[in-house]
Amino acid sequence: MVNAQEWLDKEYPLNRRNEITELDISKGKVKRWDGHERTLKGNLKLEGFTNLRILNCSGHELTSLDISEYKNLRELDCSSNKLNNLAINGCSKLKKINCVSNSFLEEIDISNCLEISKIDSDLVYNYGKDKLVKLGPQITQAKEDSIRNILIIGITGNGKSTLANVLNDTTQFIERASSASVTKNFQASDIFEWQGWKYRVIDNIGFGDTNNVAEEDLLYEIGKGVHSAKEGINQVLFVFKGRFSPEHVSVFDKFKKFISESRITEFTTIVRTHFKDFRSEEKYKADLKKLTNESQELNEIINSCKSFIYVDNPPIPEVDDEDNEEEREDKEKRILINGKKRKESRERMLNHLVENCLEIYKLKEWDSIYSMVTDYVERKEEIEKSDSSTKEEELRKERSEVTKKIRGRLEIETPMFGMFGKYATEIEYTSTKLSSSSNETVLESTTGTKRNLSFSSQTETSREGGNKILKVVEEKENQSEPMEIDSPEQDFQIEVLPK
DSSP states (O other): OEEHHHHHHHHSOGGGGGGOSEEEOOGGGOOOBTTBOSOEEEEEEOOSOTTOOEEEOOSSEEEEEEOTTOTTOOEEEOOSSOOSEEEOTTOTTOOEEEOOSOTTOOEEEOTTOTTOOEEEOSSEEETTTTEEEOOOOEEEEOOTTSEEEEEEEEBTTSSHHHHHHHHHTSOOSOOOSSSSOOOOSOEEOOOEEETTEEEEEEEOOOBTOSSOOOHHHHHHHHHHHHHHTTTOBSEEEEEEESSOOHHHHHHHHHHHHHHTOGGGGGGEEEEEESOTTTTOHHHHHHHHHHHHTTOHHHHHHHHHSSEEEEOOOOOOOOOOTTOOHHHHHHHHHHHHHHHHHHHHHHHHHHHHHHHHOSEEEEOTTHHHHHHHHHHHHHHHHHHHHSOOTTHHHHHHHHHHHHHHHHHHHHHHHOHHHHHHHHTSSOEEOSSEEEEEOSSEEEEEETTOOEEEEEOOTTOEEEEETTEEEEEEEESSSOOOOOEEEEOSSOEEEEEEEOO
């Protein structure tokens, strides 16, 4: 390999650099130099190429590239290197950039690159930072004495709270066999041990809750959930009973999109509850095969997860003083039978967790959110102990402030989260009306025409002329002309593409 800066300085003398408008020094174009291979490595800073319009330096092992002085540069291809730093913010006329396959690159400042219209990158555009940023979890090895945190998710009424009780062998979580939500906030169990390891179970609000949760309440509960698991998450248990319905598929998809990290499924175990034949390997394997054959979408979900486990956690009946002898005997019999099933299910789940909680998963902003909530809790306790006549108002203000901070961190972690939240309520504009839900956007013109748009993997973001462009795929067959929306905070142009 060749030192990139030394090679450039020798091959391109300063006195002739201003004549060059296109520079292709990609791996296939670099000549062998002093018997060395054609791969350039190390840092590279371009100087003197005042008229450079196009640069291709792909396919090498460059670790840093500084071209920030080149205001006339239009196109850059620095893909397939080992860049950990890319300085392009002075390239005000840059239109196209390809920086894919640079696994060490964390972010790129493009706040002054107002003419960019095409970006090929493993990074995503962050609206708040005006940068391309890398999304990805912190994954570390769990220490022997650390607490293993287990997050339980699923649709209301599918046995989340029951599984939480079974795992930590308590009645700490309220169980109810109905579609009405019992869990109104994040609840963390006491720490318990199994085979020498320490565990904590966290039950969440529940996706698809039958009761609406206000955004500020949801953000606050997310913060509490992070605060209850400072160490991170070791395993996610996605709980369902009966068949894996379209609603379950939708909820699982929303879960992945909310986290915005594809690797979360590597830490996810699907748990099928209420399966009476959970002891029969033949029967649960037959059921799993049937599930995977139901649809390609369901098959992909199952295969993307760490594991799939069958359990049965039937309710433990309570003996009432008013029960007659027959009712009492029946309940006592079911207590023994159901208790045995729950014990076997617990052993099965915990033995699985012993083998699958060896790593810790944390969003990048996890520690920041934890610190915010810690500061809020301390401030809240101070206010509650005070004799202030405006105590309630101060508490509301503190809670509002911490939820705003949590939102800010989530927007950094998940850029689209900020856009959805910003337009969570309907906003009127001169020619259009924009409203959003968790994964859908509705554009409505003043004439009343509605267009249902869905943000998906096909969504593209770019910017032209200083305006941010959001390209989405239209669910309907008809195609529309681009619509301009003048936001009080940012200028967006919504371009509807045919599906």
